[in-house]
């Protein structure tokens with residue numbers, strides 16, 4: 001059963017960009033792409049840099065450090081889909097974004 005916790009307002013996230021939120025001491029990157037929203041663990045699979053400072057390119061979050069790309073919908077690495085960042089379910093209502101605490 002989902003346990004939704006407030007994460008951010010939709011207006012806080014520019015199109016094609018991400019922000020960091022912290023839920024239960026876990027850093028999470030929230031991205032906006034084509035007016036939809038996605039959440040991935042904010043730790044790159046390459047050298048563990050935060051990906052929230054990156055940008056979105058064609059449905060992928062791009063790490064700002066060495067440009068590794070992770071699919072927004074499930075966190076899979078573009079060159080090897082078995083390598084994944086954890087992704088989180090979201091609920092958006094009234095311009096507010098909630099993350100399922102059970103996923104974190």
Ligand code: FES
Pocket residue numbers: 044045046047048049063064065066067068
């Ligand atoms: S730390 Fe993300 S691509 Fe290198």
